[in-house]
Amino acid sequence: xxxxxxxxxxxxxxxxxxxxxxxxxxxxxxxxxxxxxxxxxxxxxxxxxxxxxxxxxxxxxxxxxxxxxxxxxxxxxxxxxxxxx
Amino acid sequence: xxxxxxxxxxxxxxxxxxxxxxxxxxxxxxxxxxxxxxxxxxxxxxxxxxxxxxxxxxxxxxxxxxxxxxxxxxxxxxxxxxxxxxxxxxxxxxxxxxxxxxxxxxxxxxxxxxxxxxxxxxxxxxxxxxxxxxxxxxxxxxxxxxxxxxxxxxxxxxxxxxxxxxxxxxxxxxxxxxxxxxxxxxxxxxxxxxxxxxxxxxxxxxxxxxxxxxxxxxxxxxxxxxxxxxxxxxxxxxxxxxxxxxxxxxxxxxxxxxxxxxxxxxxxxxxxxxxxxxxxxxxxxxxxxxxxx
Numbered sequence: 074x075x076x077x078x079x080x081x082x083x084x085x086x087x088x089x090x091x092x093x094x095x096x097x098x099x100x101x102x103x104x105x106x107x108x109x110x111x112x113x114x115x116x117x118x119x120x121x122x123x124x125x126x127x128x129x130x131x132x133x134x135x136x137x138x139x140x141x142x143x144x145x146x147x148x149x150x151x152x153x154x155x156x157x158x
Numbered sequence: 159x160x161x162x163x164x165x166x167x168x169x170x171x172x173x174x175x176x177x178x179x180x181x182x183x184x185x186x187x188x189x190x191x192x193x194x195x196x197x198x199x200x201x202x203x204x205x206x207x208x209x210x211x212x213x214x215x216x217x218x219x220x221x222x223x224x225x226x227x228x229x230x231x232x233x234x235x236x237x238x239x240x241x242x243x244x245x246x247x248x249x250x251x252x253x254x255x256x257x258x259x260x261x262x263x264x265x266x267x268x269x270x271x272x273x274x275x276x277x278x279x280x281x282x283x284x285x286x287x288x289x290x291x292x293x294x295x296x297x298x299x300x301x302x303x304x305x306x307x308x309x310x311x312x313x314x315x316x317x318x319x320x321x322x323x324x325x326x327x328x329x330x331x332x333x334x335x336x337x338x339x340x341x342x343x344x345x346x347x348x349x350x351x352x353x354x355x356x357x358x359x360x361x362x363x364x365x366x367x368x369x370x371x372x373x374x375x376x377x378x379x380x381x382x383x384x385x386x387x388x389x390x391x392x393x394x395x396x397x398x399x400x401x402x403x404x405x406x407x408x409x410x411x412x413x414x415x416x417x418x419x420x421x422x423x424x425x426x427x428x429x430x431x432x433x434x435x436x437x438x439x440x441x442x443x444x445x446x447x448x449x450x451x
Contacts, residue, residue: 117335121378125416138339
């Protein structure tokens with residue numbers, strides 16, 4: 074799988090997770106690497122929910138502390154790819 | 159005007175603190191009970207909430223008995239303050255065994271003694287949770303959420319006293335996950351009280367058979383970081399004497415369904431708290447509106 078298709082695959086997985094768990098109704102058409110975490114209605118507590126779901130779907134355990142410092146979806150995608158997604 | 163009020167409150171607080179530190183313990187407790195009686199007389203709302211909660215929980219079925227128990231519970235809260243202010247006196251290295259009976263599950267004890275392991279301790283407003291925090295800080299530093307005093311002068315004194323026993327307060331308004339993770343990263347103990355109305359970030363879990371919005375922060379932190387989690391209670395058994403109980407570590411295998419896992423953990427925590435309360439219902443904070451229909 075090329076880097077680009079890997080990225081869009083992970084992005085789709087993330088979108089699927091977020092569609093289930095997001096507390097707000099963001100504009101999914103413009104969802105992409107530049108999407109701000111904040112715009113998805115996630116706060117520091119609901120991020121834990123997201124991490125649980127990511128691990129269930131991808132099998133990859135992300136360090137919570139690492140994820141709390143990031144601001145965009147693209148950064149989560151990079152982390153997941155780094156960890157073998 | 160506000161600073162004058164703060165200064166007056168501070169002076170009053172220092173006098174109370176001085177009396178609390180110097181007067182005989184039993185006398186101080188009698189004064190605290192008297193103050194609780196005055197409070198009880200004027201705070202009609204809490205009186206009703208306390209009585210109704212006891213009735214709903216099924217602890218008492220007679221409203222008169224429930225009211226009497228709620229009043230006794232208000233005395234307990236006054237004594238908690240006195241004991242917490244004096245806990246450094248009786249939880250020193252030399253005499254701790256005279257004051258504490260410990261019932262600690264072996265797996266919890268092992269985590270406490272492992273310098274490379276963090277721990278999430280949950281408890282409720284039962285007995286004297288501050289004494290439990292003090293005791294556990296003998297093993298490693300403890301951090302927990304505290305509500306800051308409205309008066310900054312008093313807040314400074316309270317903070318200083320708490321730091322004597324390796325307790326680091328996390329202000330309630332700043333209780334974000336980043337602060338919690340920092341504690342766990344440092345192999346310290348994160349102590350969280352989970353028995354207040356949780357609002358939107360809660361999960362409806364039975365408490366005495368009635369669904370109550372229960373905080374899921376501790377459970378989520380456990381599931382995501384794999385930090386061991388347990389329930390601890392500290393029941394008063396006599397003047398300045400306590401029984402600290404730590405239930406075995408909660409072992410909830412990940413099922414793949416977050417809500418199922420959370421329910422499993424939170425049900426277990428609520429059950430542990432209920433069992434502790436049933437041992438002496440007069441030591442629970444019944445005045446809090448845990449159930450909001």
